[in-house]
Amino acid sequence: DSGVTQTPKHLITATGQRVTLRCSPRSGDLSVYWYQQSLDQGLQFLIQYYNGEERAKGNILERFSAQQFPDLHSELNLSSLELGDSALYFCASSAITGTSGAGEQFFGPGTRLTVL
Amino acid sequence: AQSVSQHNHHVILSEAASLELGCNYSYGGTVNLFWYVQYPGQHLQLLLKYFSGDPLVKGIKGFEAEFIKSKFSFNLRKPSVQWSDTAEYFCAVMGWSSASKIIFGSGTRLSIRP
DSSP states (O other), X not given: OOSOEEEOSEEEEOTTOOEEEEEEOOTTOOEXXXXXEETTTEEEEEXXXXXXEEEEEOSOOTTEXXXXXXXXXXXXXXXXXXXXXXXXXXXXXXXXXXXXXXXXXXXXXXXXXXXX | OOEEEOOOSEEEEETTOOEEEOOEEEOSSOXXXXXXXXXXXXXXXXXXEEOSSOSXXXXXXXXXXXXXXXXXXXXXXXXXXXXXXXXXXXXXEEESSTTOOOEEOOOEEEEEEO
């Protein structure tokens, strides 16, 4: 158990819909990262938040957005869903960023999204 | 452009064989390097990491990796693999600046024949 929790574990929805994935980082971790893992694209970094502020952006679509709340939990919002958005979405957290030692991340169990 | 290359997409070995998985990166500046492992049906877990100092780092479960700065490489090794090492292995790099984003390689699937 990494200490990172994600809900829900599974999500099945239809094209065009909007969903929200939730992540709670390890106690004390200020950074939260979101990833998408699919068979054809592999592991793709989406976005990082640090203490409530967006820190780095990866291959995140405009239909996707995220935020980190004052209690440090984060939500990933996916809208206008397409079949190709079906994937495993991981959240990870880390204690520090931008210094030696940064980048060691603890991953949650993931949310499996199926778009029908 | 910043990138991480894992040239072996799928490696198949017998138990007790030695393992070396390649990882090369392209990244300007000082970096932190990582190997993560993803066992079937599970999330990623940190296997080992390099921040600074001794370029030969030892991780969990008998794995080690060597950082060769001149070759921009961080290859993963294990002298004798076990069936339980069957998993996908990801190399990752992250810079030291506050705006650095972590970059993962495409992964290497390791299958161990019992």
